[in-house]
């Protein structure tokens with residue numbers, strides 16, 4: 001397992017600073033902490049409102065960046081909790097529990113293999129954080145969005161390859177491949193040079209499956225960051241399990257996404273059992 | 283948090299008190315299933331706290347069953363504006379691993395423990411308790427047992443099991459015989475008409491206290507699909523929404539059964555905890571709030587102590 005050494009979590013008060021719209025669907029949230037929060041790319045934090053009617057469960061969000069005492073996230077409004085984040089006013093209180101979970105491997109842990117980073121939609125933050133902190137010549141990064149308006153262009157410099165399902169609203173001075181992001185990766189001649197690489201991916205499950213298949217076909221290692229419904233985020237409720245392969249008689253077991261993940265080696269995941277209701281065995 | 287404590291409250295929430303012939307380090311506990319086995323918080327920090335265990339009287343560990351369980355299908359959690367519905371399905375490491383690995387580690391770390399057990403036949407509570415006594419009989423930090431007679435998420439045993447006073451009595455008696463000198467608690471289901479009858483049965487069979495309540499049966503519907511959100515349809519409802527239900531059940535027990543009560547259900551603040559003490563509870567447990575904040579129980583203990591001084 002990658003990244004077993006990671007900073008320990010802190011439960012701390014925070015103040016909301018700002019929501020900045022980065023694309024039609026993605027909002028960057030900045031908040032101010034009592035002290036800097038060291039984290040490794042791929043780790044997440046549980047966010048909640050400090051006052052008003054806090055959510056019964058906090059919500060997990062990947063850490064996008066930490067600059068001094070400012071901590072940043074990137075999110076999409078999908079329900080009650082994210083809608084509440086979008087309504088925050090400057091100075092309002094938040095609670096942050098983090099950093100949590102196992103991060104993506106570092107370049108050292110990749111043993112010199114160049115990284116192929118793939119972020120789909122709201123799966124961008126951990127991949128973006130990795131590229132910003134560790135990215136070197138030879139590493140490549142890709143973002144997949146629905147259309148040009150969905151892409152947070154200002155976050156993606158020219159080193160990023162961008163794909164869109166529908167090639168509308170792409171700015172005149174930018175380029176986007178029409179198709180899914182793994183097709184864009186597969187089409188890149190410079191990645192077919194025979195070098196062994198490592199894929200680090202975060203996004204919707206179909207994207208992760210495709211990334212895992214692409215990596216397997218080329219003999220590359222692959223790490224994926226998974227999302228599950230979470231109750232606690234720190235391993236105590238068993239609300240967030242994913243099936244991983246084991247040597248035991250059943251061939252699989254439940255792993256907690258929050259503290260055994262969210263980053264897993266793709267070949268550890270029992271994809272055949274993932275996302276489909278698994279009936280209890282006992 | 284109340285700025286100062288009401289005059290009727292004369293307990294010290296972080297001082298040892300006697301239950302079932304043993305000193306328990308304090309009266310603010312974490313509830314079973316909401317802080318796992320009590321081993322997950324040791325590296326965590328929060329401003330003003332030495333650890334999430336500061337001031338905690340006991341961690342009631344996740345219920346363990348004779349064999350390991352892999353639990354229910356995902357998703358296992360649904361949330362309402364004021365509560366949470368869970369369908370974990372008693373996923374646990376099983377009794378062997380709990381006895382061999384978990385309990386010794388808790389002992390080494392000095393975590394005060396009440397072990398929660400579940401079984402499908404009353405006599406199993408006897409054999410499980412006897413084994414615990416063998417393994418941990420000389421442990422300083424293992425304080426007692428809570429038998430879970432009320433988890434609504436498992437088909438066999440589980441809910442129906444705990445709604446019959448006769449069965450409750452059999453389970454308690456089996457465990458009691460194997461547990462000298464340590465408190466035995468019976469955790470009751472609220473999903474019955476007469477919870478006091480269960481409490482009387484438990485008390486008469488030798489329980490030192492009853493814990494009330496476990497989760498309330500609940501269901502949520504996904505309007506997009508028109509189907510229940512949870513694959514098993516029902517789950518256990520907990521959190522702020524169940525606080526008044528828990529208080530009512532506790533009051534019925536206090537009024538109608540002569541057995542000490544450990545209050546649990548919806549406690550998220552010192553004020554919530556005080557309401558249970560007002561009704562006569564000897565201690566309280568923090569469940570869903572502990573999932574949101576690993577320091578929830580520690581905060582409540584601290585706030586009660588601060589308000590006292």
Ligand SMILES: Cc1cc2nc3c(=O)[nH]c(=O)nc-3n(C[C@H](O)[C@H](O)[C@H](O)COP(=O)(O)OP(=O)(O)OC[C@H]3O[C@@H](n4cnc5c(N)ncnc54)[C@H](O)[C@@H]3O)c2cc1C
Pocket residue numbers: 044059060061062063073074075076077078079080081082083122125226227228229230262
């Ligand atoms: C480790 C991790 C990192 C994450 N990072 C980010 C991030 O950086 N940015 C971001 O926008 N989102 C991220 N998410 C997802 C985010 O947690 C959910 O979007 C959020 O919890 C939804 O809360 P809500 O109250 O708005 O929606 P709810 O009302 O709770 O749900 C709205 C819809 O989203 C679904 N849903 C809710 N939670 C999840 C989940 N965890 N996984 C899959 N489906 C879910 C529900 O089934 C429902 O259909 C992450 C999730 C995990 C587990």
Ligand SMILES: Cc1cc2nc3c(=O)[nH]c(=O)nc-3n(C[C@H](O)[C@H](O)[C@H](O)COP(=O)(O)O)c2cc1C
Pocket residue numbers: 231237239313314315316344345366368370372398430433469495496497518519520521522524546547548549567568569570571
């Ligand atoms: C995710 C979750 C798992 C739980 N697991 C158990 C369990 O294993 N055994 C048990 O006796 N109670 C279990 N409970 C019930 C709690 O211990 C508690 O009785 C109930 O949730 C009400 O308290 P609360 O509102 O403070 O959570 C669980 C509750 C939740 C939310």
Ligand code: FES
Pocket residue numbers: 229230231232233234235236237238239240241256257258259
């Ligand atoms: S969210 Fe509670 S164990 Fe993962």
